[in-house]
Amino acid sequence: MASDKKFEPTNPTVKWVEDRLPMMGLIYSSLGAGYNAPRNLNYWWNFGSLALFMLVVQIVTGIILVMHYVPHVDMAFDSVQHIRRDVNYGWLVQAVHANGASMFFIVVYIHILRGFYFGSYKAPREILWFLGIIIYLLMMATGFMGYVLPWGQMSFWGAKVITSLFGAFDFVPFIGDGIVEWLWGGFAVGQPTLNRFFSLHYLLPFVLVGVVILHVWALHIPGSTNPLGIDAKGPYDKIPFHPYYTAKDAFGLGVFIIFFAGFVFYIPDFLGHPDNYIKANPLVTPAHIVPEWYYLPFYAILRAIPNELIGVVAMFASILILFAMPWLDGSRIRSMRFRPLSQFFFWIFVVNGLFLGFLGQKAPDDILLASFDVTDFSRVSLTYYFGYFLVVMPLVSRMETTKPIPTSIAAAVLEANKKG
Amino acid sequence: MATHDDVVEERRNFLYLATGAAGAVAVGGAVWPLVDQMNPSKDVLALSSIEIDLTKIAEGQSAVFLWRGNPVFVRHRTADEIAEAAADDAAEDLIDPENDADRVQKPEWLVMSGVCTHLGCVPLDQKGEFGGWYCPCHGSHYDISGRIRKGPAPLNLPIVDYVFLDDATIQIG
Amino acid sequence: MMKNINVKGLMATVVGATMLVAASNANAADSTAMHPERNEYTSAGIFGKWDIPSLQRGFQVYQEVCAACHSMDLVAFRTLSDIGYNEDEIKAIAIEYEYETIDGDGEETFRPGIPADYFPAPFANEAAARSANNGALPPDFSTLVKAREHLGFFSSTYGEDYIVALMTGYEEDVPASAPEGFELPEGSYYNHYFEGNAIAMAPPLFDEMVEYADGTPATMHQMAYDVANFMAWASDPTMQERKQMGLKVMLFMFFFVILLYFTNKRVWAKVKKGEDIDPSKI
Numbered sequence: 001m002a003s004d005k006k007f008e009p010t011n012p013t014v015k016w017v018e019d020r021l022p023m024m025g026l027i028y029s030s031l032g033a034g035y036n037a038p039r040n041l042n043y044w045w046n047f048g049s050l051a052l053f054m055l056v057v058q059i060v061t062g063i064i065l066v067m068h069y070v071p072h073v074d075m076a077f078d079s080v081q082h083i084r085r086d087v088n089y090g091w092l093v094q095a096v097h098a099n100g101a102s103m104f105f106i107v108v109y110i111h112i113l114r115g116f117y118f119g120s121y122k123a124p125r126e127i128l129w130f131l132g133i134i135i136y137l138l139m140m141a142t143g144f145m146g147y148v149l150p151w152g153q154m155s156f157w158g159a160k161v162i163t164s165l166f167g168a169f170d171f172v173p174f175i176g177d178g179i180v181e182w183l184w185g186g187f188a189v190g191q192p193t194l195n196r197f198f199s200l201h202y203l204l205p206f207v208l209v210g211v212v213i214l215h216v217w218a219l220h221i222p223g224s225t226n227p228l229g230i231d232a233k234g235p236y237d238k239i240p241f242h243p244y245y246t247a248k249d250a251f252g253l254g255v256f257i258i259f260f261a262g263f264v265f266y267i268p269d270f271l272g273h274p275d276n277y278i279k280a281n282p283l284v285t286p287a288h289i290v291p292e293w294y295y296l297p298f299y300a301i302l303r304a305i306p307n308e309l310i311g312v313v314a315m316f317a318s319i320l321i322l323f324a325m326p327w328l329d330g331s332r333i334r335s336m337r338f339r340p341l342s343q344f345f346f347w348i349f350v351v352n353g354l355f356l357g358f359l360g361q362k363a364p365d366d367i368l369l370a371s372f373d374v375t376d377f378s379r380v381s382l383t384y385y386f387g388y389f390l391v392v393m394p395l396v397s398r399m400e401t402t403k404p405i406p407t408s409i410a411a412a413v414l415e416a417n418k419k420g
Numbered sequence: 421m422a423t424h425d426d427v428v429e430e431r432r433n434f435l436y437l438a439t440g441a442a443g444a445v446a447v448g449g450a451v452w453p454l455v456d457q458m459n460p461s462k463d464v465l466a467l468s469s470i471e472i473d474l475t476k477i478a479e480g481q482s483a484v485f486l487w488r489g490n491p492v493f494v495r496h497r498t499a500d501e502i503a504e505a506a507a508d509d510a511a512e513d514l515i516d517p518e519n520d521a522d523r524v525q526k527p528e529w530l531v532m533s534g535v536c537t538h539l540g541c542v543p544l545d546q547k548g549e550f551g552g553w554y555c556p557c558h559g560s561h562y563d564i565s566g567r568i569r570k571g572p573a574p575l576n577l578p579i580v581d582y583v584f585l586d587d588a589t590i591q592i593g
Numbered sequence: 594m595m596k597n598i599n600v601k602g603l604m605a606t607v608v609g610a611t612m613l614v615a616a617s618n619a620n621a622a623d624s625t626a627m628h629p630e631r632n633e634y635t636s637a638g639i640f641g642k643w644d645i646p647s648l649q650r651g652f653q654v655y656q657e658v659c660a661a662c663h664s665m666d667l668v669a670f671r672t673l674s675d676i677g678y679n680e681d682e683i684k685a686i687a688i689e690y691e692y693e694t695i696d697g698d699g700e701e702t703f704r705p706g707i708p709a710d711y712f713p714a715p716f717a718n719e720a721a722a723r724s725a726n727n728g729a730l731p732p733d734f735s736t737l738v739k740a741r742e743h744l745g746f747f748s749s750t751y752g753e754d755y756i757v758a759l760m761t762g763y764e765e766d767v768p769a770s771a772p773e774g775f776e777l778p779e780g781s782y783y784n785h786y787f788e789g790n791a792i793a794m795a796p797p798l799f800d801e802m803v804e805y806a807d808g809t810p811a812t813m814h815q816m817a818y819d820v821a822n823f824m825a826w827a828s829d830p831t832m833q834e835r836k837q838m839g840l841k842v843m844l845f846m847f848f849f850v851i852l853l854y855f856t857n858k859r860v861w862a863k864v865k866k867g868e869d870i871d872p873s874k875i
Contacts (some may be wrong), residue, residue: 039864064457081667081735084831086461089453091831092838236870247853247860250443254850261846265839266639270744274752277740277828278732287788413867432859439852446849449842466671466709476697 005034005240030220036238037245038226040409044118045224046252047111053253054104055212059205061097069149071198073191076151077279095268101143102271103260105294108136117346119334120225126326128218133322135211140295140319142204145197147292152276157289159197160189165302168309188282228405228412229335236410288363296360297353301385303364304378314382321389328389331397333405341400342393349388356381469593471585474529482545484534487592491534491542492580493553494590497564502527504551505565513569516576520565523579531582531590532566538573553577625772627785629750629758632818636825637751641836643826648676650805651823654816657803659734662726664714667735668827671708675830676823683708727780729793738821738828752828753821758786760817763796 007028009015018025028034068087070079083090112132115121121129148159163183170176185192223232232238263270271293275286291299298315305311336343359381362374369377406412460468470487472494477483482495497505505520505527524530536543541557548554549570550563560571567576582592635644652673655665670687678686687706690713694704706713714733716722723730732740738752762785767777771790777783781791798813805811826832863869 060454064454067458068461078667082461082463085667085672086463088456088459088461090457090461091835092453093457095835235874236867239864243860244864247857251850251853251857254846254853258843258846258850261839261842265835265842267744268835269739269742274740274742277736410867410870414870414872417867435852435856435859439849439856442845442849442852446845449845462671463669463709466669471707 007032007034030216031246032242033240035220035241037224037241038232038237038409039239039244040226040228040413041224041245041248042227043248043252044110044114044227046249046256047107047114049249050107050253050256051104051111052212053256054100054107055205055208058097058100058104059209061093061100062202062205064093065097066202071149071195073151073194073280076149076194080150092264095264099260099263099268099271101146102263102292102294103256104139105143107256108139109294112136113350116349117336117343118225118227119229119329119331119336121322121325122329122334123326124222125218125225128215129326130323131211131215131218133319135208135215137319138204138208138211142201142208143292143294145201145204148194148197149201150276151194151280153278153280153284153286154273154276154289156189156280156282157286158291159193161289162291163189163193165308165312168312171309225334226409227335227337228409229333229337230405230409232409234408234410237408290361293357293361296358297356297385298360300356300360300374300378301382303360304375304382314386318382318385321386324389325393328393329397330394331400331402333402338403338405339397339400340403341396345388345392345396348384352381352384352388356385469591471589471591473589475588479528484545485592487580492592493530493532493534493545493566493577495530495545497528497530501551501564505563508563508565508567511569515568515570516574518565518567518576520567523565523567523576525582525584529590530564530566531580531592533578533580535577536560536573537568537575537577538571543577624788625790626788627758627762629754629786631751632754632757632821634751634753634822634825636822636832639836639839642833643676644822645677646807646809647819647822648826649678650807650809650816651819651821651826652676653806654798654803654820655734655823658797658816659820660712660715662715662722662731663734664716664731665712665734665827666714667711667733669709669711670706672830676826680708727793731794734824734827736828738825740828751825753825755786756821756824757814757817759784759792760796760798760821761814762786 005028007018007022007025009018009024014024017023025034065083068079068083068090070076080094083094085091087093115129115132144158144162148155163180166183167180169179172179175182181187183193184190185196223238226232273290273292290296298318301318302311302315305314331339331342333339336346356378359374359378362368364373364375364378366374368374406415468488470485472483472485474494474496477494477496479496480498480501482493485492485494502520508514509519509521521527523532534542536555536557538555538558538560541555543553543555543560543562545553548561550561552564552566553562554560555562555571555573558572560573561569562573562577563569565576566579568574580592582590585591635642635647655663670683673683673686674680684707687708687710690706690710691703692706692710692713694702696702716725719730738756741750741752741755743750764783764785767775767783770785771783775790778791781793782795783790784792798816800813801811802813802816803811809815
């Protein structure tokens with residue numbers, strides 16, 4: 001059970017192909033009965049395959065949308081309406097793609113938080129973790145540019161606000177002065193901007209596929225970690241990926257699709273913004289410029305800092321700090337199941353993150369409690385956000401009393417069954 | 421006699437079969453919209469038929485209309501032309517024999533595709549040796565009924581699907 | 594699996610999610626516009642369907658009242674088949690409109706509309722529209738109801754309700770409920786539901802303004818309700834098809850997921866209990 005099986009074809013035609021290009025052997029040994037995974041993975045481990053599913057969905061629906069979309073400032077908005085009204089099932093493809101972006105982020109956020117809780121970033125999986133962060137950054141860029149394409153009011157003004165932020169770097173010698181105009185291709189967000197965002201929005205998902213391949217490859221070297229955080233050593237610690245995890249992933253996918261379909265068929269505009277149903281107008285600013293929900297926590301961090309440059313740096317730093325996690329966390333125990341104090345601070349981190357998202361969609365001077373406004377609360381929240389990485393994690397991980405870990409995965413399974 | 425294990429095995433197989441079948445249905449249902457979206461969209465289909473006002477075409481005149489992306493020739497034939505077309509029914513050099521009467525609903529209105537049946541060029545009006553059309557690409561000559569008389573084209577200019585809505589209007593497609 | 598759910602974690606996430614959600618419902622703190630009340634529309638809910646007679650009445654209101662100033666650029670006459678008109682009726686509607694074209698000599702002329710045409714705009718361009726309306730631009734109706742929709746977890750404002758409220762929410766004089774120091778600019782009208790309360794559009798509807806073909810009394814509220822319904826259709830013509838397909842998809846998926854659940858359970862039966870483990874070897 002512990003050693004990986006090899007693909008041994010009996011059919012002579014299959015063998016002929018395999019000898020020349022071992023494609024089926026590769027699939028067998030990475031997803032099939034030839035690849036082993038810990039026997040105790042729980043449903044938090046489904047989210048990686050869900051993320052891969054969403055990537056495929058976005059690429060397929062995206063390529064179809066490009067068959068009908070026109071990337072010109074005078075026609076973009078109308079072409080999206082043409083897709084929704086005239087193209088056969090166009091409304092469905094567009095609703096899947098627009099809501100699919102949100103689904104992709106929901107799934108990836110849960111996948112990342114799973115990593116936090118179960119110590120997936122710890123040795124020997126550091127590069128796996130780095131590749132994941134790169135995937136996340138690529139998703140952010142792709143999503144940002146994609147939202148501009150329908151050329152509604154939020155598309156335009158969101159593009160304007162975020163690209164203008166790079167003006168904070170105008171102190172950089174030689175290139176600083178022209179950065180924003182270089183991004184825009186002009187003196188403001190306009191046709192050149194729309195065209196290049198369209199090109200890059202088509203390109204980046206394929207770069208993402210490449211990074212995902214590296215991500216899965218990096219995973220398959222040590223194999224998956226598991227909820228107990230202990231290495232799989234013995235002969236009964238692992239089971240073949242197929243049929244156990246193919247069946248479990250299929251079930252998880254089915255449940256997820258119900259959730260996804262609920263949005264697509266019944267509330268397709270819930271996660272969007274109504275102002276994007278108004279054609280972009282450079283002369284009229286919307287009452288509240290708000291990015292899509294998955295950017296809100298970072299938007300809150302950006303706005304809370306009065307200095308523009310530091311605000312931009314803090315916004316990027318809030319993601320880049322994840323690269324340091326394998327070293328900030330000094331615990332010898334991987335999984336927070338055995339680290340109760342870390343658990344406590346982790347859940348506060350999660351609530352704090354959701355709170356930052358809540359703050360990101362309010363106006364900065366809205367009063368929330370007593371005389372404290374959104375900006376005041378944002379500053380407290382971002383302090384906890386950075387404090388969690390820079391202070392809490394290094395100290396708690398090295399000083400907390402941990403619970404005793406089981407001797408092996410198989411032993412833990414037998415224990416659990418004796419009790420249950 | 422079937423053992424309990426046999427029964428369980430059968431139930432397991434049925435379950436897997438049912439799940440697999442449902443999966444195939446799901447995939448099929450998901451794939452169909454992805455394929456159908458490439459079919460002509462509603463706005464393209466809306467332009468799939470056009471109406472033509474015949475009062476604008478004088479006797480002895482031809483007009484060209486764009487229909488489904490291709491040219492349609494409409495000629496208001498004179499009495500002489502109609503006679504000539506009917507007489508040529510018996511011509512020996514008809515490459516694709518067809519009676520003129522079979523090509524028109526009303527003899528004075530010739531409504532046909534303007535795409536040469538050889539390799540798709542658009543023939544020129546009132547040119548060629550047979551009083552009809554001449555295709556400059558490879559030298560096909562069509563007569564006053566749109567029949568191929570000389571040259572490489574294999575078939576007569578196809579008659580398009582049309583109806584008379586009234587004496588002054590036809591609908592093509 | 595149930596044993597392992599971290600209760601603290603779950604509660605924390607619920608609290609956080611609730612906050613995120615609550616935010617989406619609050620109006621901006623300084624908004625003086627009243628919140629529109631809910632009207633009953635057959636298009637609401639998971640089984641929503643279009644109310645064809647109401648849509649036809651609404652279309653009549655659009656043609657006779659609104660179309661004088663408001664364009665609907667993205668709606669083609671042929672789509673009126675959605676609201677119960679047949680091919681001949683649509684042709685008759687289209688033919689009433691004129692479209693610029695060029696004749697055989699290259700001269701500009703006009704041709705009658707065909708079903709494939711889109712509703713023509715009342716003004717040649719934005720500048721002309723503004724100049725005829727005191728500097729304000731009457732918005733296009735094609736996606737307007739969707740642009741006025743605010744969805745939240747606890748309360749939502751549907752675009753149709755906003756339109757009905759707007760149409761019927763005018764006051765001849767600035768009321769006592771207006772914020773302190775409120776001044777009505779010249780050429781504006783007071784409206785309870787418009788952001789800032791001063792709207793450039795004069796009250797567009799009054800009782801018995803149109804005579805409904807089906808004999809329904811044309812009260813101001815009825816006309817507002819019908820035209821808002823029509824505008825909701827114009828903004829989201831695939832609503833009914835979407836919900837009907839949704840029902841089929843959801844029913845199938847529930848059935849499929851049940852099969853997947855049992856398949857998964859079957860696959861895992863032995864391994865779950867550790868029956869494959871030889872305790873002497875771990």
